[in-house]
Amino acid sequence: MQIKRMNRWINILLVLLFVFAASTVSAQAKNVVLLIGDGLGYTQFWAAQLYSKHILGRDLRMIEVMKAGNTAYIVNDTADSFVTESAAAAGQIATGERMFARALSMKEDGKTPVPTILELAKAQKNLACGLVTTSGITDATPAAFATHVSHRSNEEEVATQLLKSNVEILMGGRKQFFLPESVSGGRRKDGRNLIEEAQKLGYSVVGTAAELKGVTGSKVLGLFNMANMNYEIDRKATKEPSLAEMTEVTLRILSRNPNGFFAMIEGGRIDHASHRNDAAATIHDVIAFDEAVGVAIDFAKTHPGTLVILTADHDTGGMAIIGHSKTSKEYVGIDLKQIKNQNISFELLIKEWGKNPTPALIKESVKKATGIELTDEEAQFVAADTIKKADPYNYSYDYLHSLAFVLRPYYRVGFASQTHTASPLYACGIGPGSEKIQGLLHNTELFTIMKAALQLK
Ligand SMILES: [Zn+2]
CATH class of the missing domain: 3.40.720.10 (Alkaline Phosphatase, subunit A)
Known part of the structure; x- marks a missing residue:
């Protein structure tokens, strides 16, 4: 009886030792x-x-x-x-x-x-x-x-x-x-x-x-x-x-x-x-x-x-997926089909704009690149580079952050910063x-x- 009990304790000890060793030696990768x-x-x-x-x-x-x-x-x-x-x-x-x-x-x-x-x-x-x-x-x-x-x-x-x-x-x-x-x-x-x-x-x-x-x-x-x-x-x-x-x-x-x-x-x-x-x-x-x-x-x-x-x-x-479109009363979230329609990067898109893009040029090029028809107010908001002017350290690229901001209710994606x-x-x-x-x-x-x-x- 005594020996049986001792064997059991030895077995438990061995299992504990094995678990301890396995947790301290990490698996080897080639x-x-x-x-x-x-x-x-x-x-x-x-x-x-x-x-x-x-x-x-x-x-x-x-x-x-x-x-x-x-x-x-x-x-x-x-x-x-x-x-x-x-x-x-x-x-x-x-x-x-x-x-x-x-x-x-x-x-x-x-x-x-x-x-x-x-x-x-x-x-x-x-x-x-x-x-x-x-x-x-x-x-x-x-x-x-x-x-x-x-x-x-x-x-x-x-x-x-x-x-x-x-x-x-x-x-x-x-x-x-x-x-x-x-x-x-x-x-x-x-x-x-x-x-x-x-x-x-x-x-x-x-x-x-x-x-x-x-x-x-x-x-x-x-x-x-x-x-x-x-x-x-x-x-x-x-x-x-x-x-x-x-x-x-x-x-x-x-x-x-x-x-x-x-x-x-x-x-x-x-x-x-x-x-x-x-x-x-x-x-x-x-x-x-x-x-x-x-x-x-x-x-x-x-x-x-x-x-x-x-x-x-x-x-x-x-980056954040945000809830609402311009008209939604309930959460709708990211518009994946709208994102699929964008056919060039903002970086290329903006190259067509030059130094002082007019609202008309902005509207036309955004329509071509995304299919979205910006309102006159939105195009003006981008032309005035409103977001960069508000916080030039956190939004330092010309026009891009203002563009992303007016596209927020269309894409339902927003950004807290340029960096x-x-x-x-x-x-x-x-x-x-x-x-x-x-x-x-x-x-x-x-x-x-x-x-x-x-x-x-
Ligand atoms: Zn970076």
Whole structure:
């Protein structure tokens, strides 16, 4: 009897020890795919999901990751502000340390580099690495993972450091920072041609979707636009690859490395569309980002050691789905069919306006771009740029915020600002290590989760 009881206690003790060990040793990942929607706040996500479900007839792929159960609230305050920008946000995810605004993975002194998850993965495990965006490859989010620059605006220096970093896959826009001023469109003052230098370093350099499709090498520099890549809504006539296509090629090439890989994939222009308070352009760019998320999910299903993390760096614009049309007595919410009718981005639309657009020109061009017939009063409200005049710090773009404001009762989508907000975000994941994405996390903790999953020191 005594021995039986002792055995039972020993068994209970062993079970407890096992549970304790399992909770302290994290699952090991061979690959990490980190997907960042720049400016992808909760409303950007939900507006795109409503559009996808009711107009396109399918749920966003992000929903699959969220429903897997490893989802957390994310907050993103920085070393010097409650409202972050992309350099500090990406730097915090990349390094695990609180950052100062506009510095790329640097300590407070602006001179001391803080090692990033990508650099640790490369140095300690010889992982292959990739950085992909629809914004510029020299823009803050990709830059924070592989460069150390005291101010994000020094994109010439970012391009130089990106090549030096030996990141195998680099794709996005802003080719201008790789070319000397002597070449048409080039912005480099030091006269260097980084594209020729990249070729000497073994990179296949590609500039179109067709070229990307045919790429065979293990190092790729894809520069698809002199400036940012186009908004999804403006892509009809471009030769640019989609973010999903870039992601597919990236994962295919990086997964040839037997040690594994780290890839950061950014939907970079969601942010730009929301800065301009352009709900339709925002939704289309979220859906393009979501298709890249789908590529990562499908990859993870056939490559079980892959940790996929989906998150945002910050909300942009304080987007909100609002209740009423001009005449509704009951809540009606977002008008998805009306949003579907918009055929170009606000940014392109406004280019036709010049410096002092007349109400007649505004009415005509808005009708052509959206099908909406503004009233004379609404057109006058935009021509007078009423919103910018009322709050020029929070609404700094000419005419765009006044346009978005008069379109509010038509679209039933509003924006609190032209810039970022401190709205909490979310992160979710699948694969080894994702079980730690729970509760309320600071974005620096995403670094810790990736580092543990890859078993880096
Ligand atoms: Zn931004």
